[in-house]
Amino acid sequence: MSEHKVIACPVCGLPLLASGKNWRCDNGHSYDEARQGYLNLLVAQHKKSKAPGDTMDMVDARQRLLDSQLYRPISDSLNQWILDWAMNKEAQPDNPLQIADVGCGEGYYTQRLQQMLEDYQQPHNLYGADISKDAVKRAAKRSPAIDWLVATGG
Structure with a gap:
């Protein structure tokens, strides 16, 4: 384990x-884990509605917007800041960076961060969490290397 x-x-x-x-x-x-590659940690007694978070229509709209690359400069700037920070931390395979993206939505930013950390050979464990099962299902399609969670941040 x-x-x-x-x-x-x-x-x-x-x-x-x-x-x-x-x-x-x-x-x-x-x-x-669900067969789609995510872990559902949103227990029934903590739900305030039957299907909390974004609907599939909202997830589709956000994905179309983000995949248009309109927000890529924001993602690039954030990823560069994280890379600079990570390189100062000197992560090692036995002590990887632990990064959680709480409110990851459909996974655009999380997946781009994961790819950049791999490109620069930074050992890491990356987690993407969102309250919307529809959003996390979509995110899980982006990268199986990320631990995707249906969960709250608290």
């Missing part, structure tokens, strides 16, 4: 340990 210190059990707050496609905490709470 490998520990993902960024990911906590939504029921008890203990770290979740991954074993294949099953994640569990030391208290025995267990979560399975």
Whole structure:
């Protein structure tokens, strides 16, 4: 089992340990990855609606806008800042950067950051979390190298 210190059990707050496609905490709470490649940590008692977050129409519209590259300069600037910071941290394979994008939407910025960190051979674990299952399903198609989560940030 490998520990993902960024990911906590939504029921008890203990770290979740991954074993294949099953994640569990030391208290025995267990979560399975969906076949689409994401982990749903939004437990029913924490939902304020049946389908919280953006709808598929909203996700589609955002993806069309972001894929038009209109916001690429913002992404490039942010990624450069993170790369500069990461290179000063001297991440090592046994101590990778741990970065969570809370409110990742359909994954545009998260996937571009992941690609840049790979291009510059920066060891990292990257997590994308959003409350919208539709958005995270779409994000999971962008990169299987990112741990995608349906979850809240708190």
